Amino acid sequence: MTRAGQEYIESLRDGREIWLDGELVKDVTTHPAFRNTVRSIAGLYDMTHDPAFRDVLTVRPEGPERAEGADARIHRAYAIPRSHEDLVARRKAFKTWSEASYGFLGRSPDYMASGIAGFAALPGVFAGAEFDGTANLDAYYRRMSQGDLYQSFTLANPQADRTKAASEQERDDLYIRVVKELDGGIVVRGAKMIGTAAIFGNEIIVGTIEPLPAKDADYALSFSIPLDTPGLKFISRTSYEAAARTVFDNPLSSRFDENDSMLICEDVFVPWENVLVYRDVEASFKQWWVTPAYWNFVHQAATRFWTKLEFLVGLGILIAKANGTYELPPVQIQIGRLMGWLNMAKSMLLAAEASYEAVPGGDGAVQINKEIASAHRFMAADVYPKVLQEIKTLAGGGLIQLPASGLDLRHPVIGDLVAKYVRSPGAGPEKRVKLFKLAWDALGSEFAGRHEQYERFYHGAPHIYLPSMVRDGSPDLCERLAQSCLDGYELADEPAGFAA
Ligand SMILES: Cc1cc2nc3c(=O)[nH]c(=O)nc-3n(C[C@H](O)[C@H](O)[C@H](O)COP(=O)(O)OP(=O)(O)OC[C@H]3O[C@@H](n4cnc5c(N)ncnc54)[C@H](O)[C@@H]3O)c2cc1C
Incomplete structure (x- = not known):
């Protein structure tokens, strides 16, 4: 229970x-x-x-x-x-x-x-x-x-x-x-x-x-x-x-x-x-x-990463809307890039499940696909800092143009001034301060910096996991395909063009 x-x-x-x-x-x-x-x-x-x-x-x-x-x-x-x-x-x-x-x-x-x-x-x-x-x-x-x-x-x-x-x-x-x-x-x-x-x-x-x-x-x-x-x-x-x-x-x-x-x-x-x-x-x-422990960790972590990206992309959309920039074509490109990373994270997770593997000697136990799980570990560490950077670019100085405390909005002397100058089209000042404070906590605060370091390192350092993708992956298949292309032609006397 x-x-x-x-x-x-x-x-x-x-x-x-x-x-x-x-x-x-x-x-x-x-x-x-x-x-x-x-x-x-x-x-x-x-x-x-x-x-x-x-x-x-x-x-x-x-x-x-x-x-x-x-x-x-x-x-x-x-x-x-x-x-x-x-x-x-x-x-x-x-x-x-x-x-x-x-x-x-x-x-x-x-x-x-x-x-x-x-x-x-x-x-x-x-x-x-x-x-x-x-x-x-x-x-x-x-x-x-x-x-x-x-x-x-x-x-x-x-x-x-x-x-x-x-x-x-x-x-x-x-x-x-x-x-x-x-x-x-x-x-x-x-x-x-x-x-x-x-x-x-x-x-x-x-x-x-x-x-x-x-x-x-x-x-x-x-x-x-x-x-x-x-x-x-x-x-x-x-x-x-x-x-x-x-x-x-x-x-x-x-x-x-x-x-x-x-x-x-x-x-x-x-x-x-x-x-x-x-x-x-x-x-x-x-x-x-050798037990499925590590791949089970990745299963949990990849699911959480998908959620975290959904949240961050949602934040990016809300920020662009708050700044009135959402419909601008360059901003749509930025949001599209964020959506691309999100869907990449989701699809790798679903693919790792769909191409699951039996645990050798595991009496019927299964685990997610190890090759895709390894690639996800690399992808997530690489993509997370880029996601933060993209949303910070969308947000501009609004992440900083914030009163130290939300209660400043209720202050008898400065409350009206803050409300007058910290605003978004169609939304009251409190709504804007609330959104941008959430955004700063997620993107720029000390807490956010720790999360960036977490996503980079919690599943190991790149000098360990990148070589392991060569060791445990299928480099021979790639090499064979490239070699087969090279093997398909020779230096010949005739000018460039296809032989009849
Ligand atoms: C926020 C956060 C939370 C964490 N939580 C946990 C946890 O709960 N449990 C846990 O066990 N661990 C945890 N870790 C630790 C994590 O497992 C390690 O950070 C990770 O394994 C990488 O090891 P390291 O930090 O010692 O980096 P190092 O191995 O010291 O590598 C750091 C850098 O040094 C260079 N380097 C070092 N050695 C070499 C080499 N031989 N060849 C080439 N370059 C090299 C590379 O540039 C590398 O990126 C956490 C880490 C972070 C950041």
């Missing part, structure tokens, strides 16, 4: 150690830096109980993931897709939740839930020669899916010297590694670079997504632990929610700041039952790349 929003909120009131601006945050659910976003996420959970969304968002699974009990519905993201219809149904669930934040909550609970379902689709990957994590995986999958728990991940290591392996960094315990083995579990020490939305979750999963050399076996771990585990520290980045004045002035950052934090493990004890991969460089890699 999925949780209601209030149940989710109460689950965050534990002993988690979150640091912000040198302050130990006592309660993320009430702290001004986090509370609105907590409520936005709680709203997602409430939607799973709303008759209008229940069947879209939840399912009573029929496979091995089926839970005991009278009403064993789980979120669709936790179910293992076994057909094209299942993929479409899961996408509709992703879409419904992403629309609730206009695509600005990248790591809503369905993101990692789909990854966990990916692990569960291929449990054999966790059966290493030295450590068999399959029973732990089964318990983990049931705990998360049936408890409807919220998790995000921390996989990337801190940026230190990117040319060196983990064990070659200038400090041994820079990246998370095992430092002690005890009867009941392991002790880990080190840090992970960023955990988006981690502080809003119930558990955090730690792993490593890049290939590790055999000498880095101490770093080849994967485990999931509750946020209040002793020794676990989260250092939060600047909170845009805290900096927001009001919902009117900062409509997105005040409510959808999913936060990113650095995770530090100070000799954290991890019980064996929470360990999925232990000192196994092969399983550590395969967990993300």
Whole structure:
């Protein structure tokens, strides 16, 4: 049974150690830096109980993931897709939740839930020669899916010297590694670079997504632990929610700041039952790349990206209309370009579903088409900054010609002046200020800058994913076709022209 929003909120009131601006945050659910976003996420959970969304968002699974009990519905993201219809149904669930934040909550609970379902689709990957994590995986999958728990991940290591392996960094315990083995579990020490939305979750999963050399076996771990585990520290980045004045002035950052934090493990004890991969460089890699986990992440992310582009294109249209420029031919070209990017994002997602693949060894499980999913990852990182730029060009100085506070419109001295000079044809000043403040939050604010960096990097850096498209794609086919053209003619004595 999925949780209601209030149940989710109460689950965050534990002993988690979150640091912000040198302050130990006592309660993320009430702290001004986090509370609105907590409520936005709680709203997602409430939607799973709303008759209008229940069947879209939840399912009573029929496979091995089926839970005991009278009403064993789980979120669709936790179910293992076994057909094209299942993929479409899961996408509709992703879409419904992403629309609730206009695509600005990248790591809503369905993101990692789909990854966990990916692990569960291929449990054999966790059966290493030295450590068999399959029973732990089964318990983990049931705990998360049936408890409807919220998790995000921390996989990337801190940026230190990117040319060196983990064990070659200038400090041994820079990246998370095992430092002690005890009867009941392991002790880990080190840090992970960023955990988006981690502080809003119930558990955090730690792993490593890049290939590790055999000498880095101490770093080849994967485990999931509750946020209040002793020794676990989260250092939060600047909170845009805290900096927001009001919902009117900062409509997105005040409510959808999913936060990113650095995770530090100070000799954290991890019980064996929470360990999925232990000192196994092969399983550590395969967990993300051979199970459908990564492709499930892309399925969620591509759906959210589609929603985000719909929202941004809509914003561009409203801005052009507010400035009276919408019908101008050059502006129609700009809007057409935006629509082109939007439809490209949508069609790649639908094509990746339609040309789905069986998960090899996955007992009927399916995943979206990997080649298209990889191309989407590249496309989205490339297109997002262009979309922002196009809409900023449409908007001009209107993004800046704004009173600091919407309440200036009601000020006894300057209210009438602001209303006189900040206006759009046919629309009152409040409507214009409201639109352009939303636009600035989405396009130009610190929150917007973070989103641009997110879309560029959250699925890895270009120097990793672009070569992988050559490695995993079909360069031979392209080369063969070009070569066949070259092979079709020779240098001849006759003048140019077709031979009879
Ligand atoms: C907003 C945001 C949220 C994120 N959330 C999460 C999260 O929730 N969980 C998580 O695990 N990670 C998260 N990440 C981290 C993300 O996974 C990494 O940013 C990503 O994997 C790229 O790694 P990096 O940032 O260390 O970049 P690097 O690997 O350090 O690369 C940065 C740049 O350095 C150059 N470079 C570095 N090495 C090489 C090389 N060998 N060859 C050529 N050029 C090179 C390239 O120009 C590259 O673009 C997030 C990142 C962002 C920006």
